[in-house]
Amino acid sequence: MAPVRAKPIVALLLGSLLAAAAAPGSADAQRARASAAPPPRSELGPVRAPGPAGRAPSTAGRAPSTADRAPGPAGRASAERPPAHTAASRGPTVSGALTSLLHSSSIEPTAYSQDLAVYVAAKKAVGSLSGTRRTELQAVLANTQALAASGQLTPSRLPIAFLTLERNRQWWTTEPLLGSSARVTFPDSEIVWEHYPGQGVQIQWLGTFGEGNGYFANHENTHLRQLLSEVIPLATARAGGIAWEYMFKFDGGVPPWTSGLSQGTGIQLLARAYSRFHEPAYLTAAQQALGIFNTPPPQGVRVTAANGAALYAQYSFAPSDRILNGFIQALVGLYDYTSIIQDPLGLTLFEAGDMEARALVPRYDTGFWSMYDQHGESSLSYHELLTEFLQHLCERTRNGPPLGAAAPLTADGIYCTTAQRFTADLTSPPALSLLSTTLHTNTRAGVAVSLSKISRVTVTVKRGSRVVWTVAATVPGGRPRLLWRTPRSPGGYSVTLAATDLAGNTAGASGTITLKR
16 A cells, blocks of 8 residues: 655645635634634744735736636636747747737736736846745746746736745745745735745645635634635636636646645635625636536546546646545535535536545545545544545535435435544554564564554564564554564564554554574
């Protein structure tokens, strides 16, 4: 079994995600919000502490807001096409791409001047920096240049591309160095940024939408309106609609890419905000954001099965990664959107995903722990997160479909039962036993054990009362082997095993291994 894979893009404050999944105004949403306070952060120039925040500069004179895009059928935004000259072998430069957009009247002169100034300032700053600061800003600059060279520096992508470039120039020229996954914010803004080493600071869309859901639950309407006023203009035309894109290289993916997990949370937030404020812009953005759920990768995230069921991929660049927690939260977002907006398209998308989830969820229950994806088990935080998401989907489906007559869905039992089992796993000790009985002397042998779930296992080998070998490692459930450099002397050796699972539950076992020449 492959090792557990960690995905930094969902290494969020757990409270923000639980607020995102919880029903609007529910007690669990408010508890999650209250428990989501991040650790104290000292004032770092543009950083506001505590709590996520960060404002985008004015987009006056730009072409990218949702209101400026000609809607396609049923209010969906039409896709953009890059300029014709981008088929050149090396592609245009950033300044060349901006000039082309200006000459084609795709952007206003003010937007051209502002973005060109940001680009020139970033290039100049790179030349004055050294070490980590230069590396981080250079990476963001290179990502922007790659967008231009590939013809993807389109009008609606300019706001996020140049905001990202400017924020990184600002940070790396004036502010402290950051640790991996550090969250930073900027004054008068609600956007959450996160440090991805070697890729600068980047907008953390899932964290931003999770923060917005927290504002909704706590009726912090001023902050909620501010957040939405920033994020809607930063959406990019994609997959026949709009998407909130990630502008950095990650786990084999190159920008721009998007995520079913963050997009599902985004449409959930927009639908909730529309239900409270009745702002047409929130409704339009939520409807347009459905596009990626109806479009296959790499533009969208829909992975369609032969029976018409659909999995919504966590990463548009990795459709074969079947990550369950992101898929379940996307379904929660689609359910909430559909129940609030009463949109038949939302129902169609939810039902396709629900059909796939009903088949998938039982396969991710090992009987002792959850699977993160089809390759390996969840870490403790992802196990807890998946359990919460399943509980929230259970609560919703138990009340019936998001649109139509109220009656429990077939999947209700699967979501509820699996959430209960995963909750029980948190207090259940691992099952452990020794499998190896005979090994060779004087070799690098593997002591095979039977283990029910991912745990840290310690092997202690004794000859009489003397300890001759000890080793410890975190290993997946199954039949892992732990190293023993066997001695030259044949005979019987007593072996003691101790296992501690990720939740701290312990188990032990013992046996005898005979060494032969």
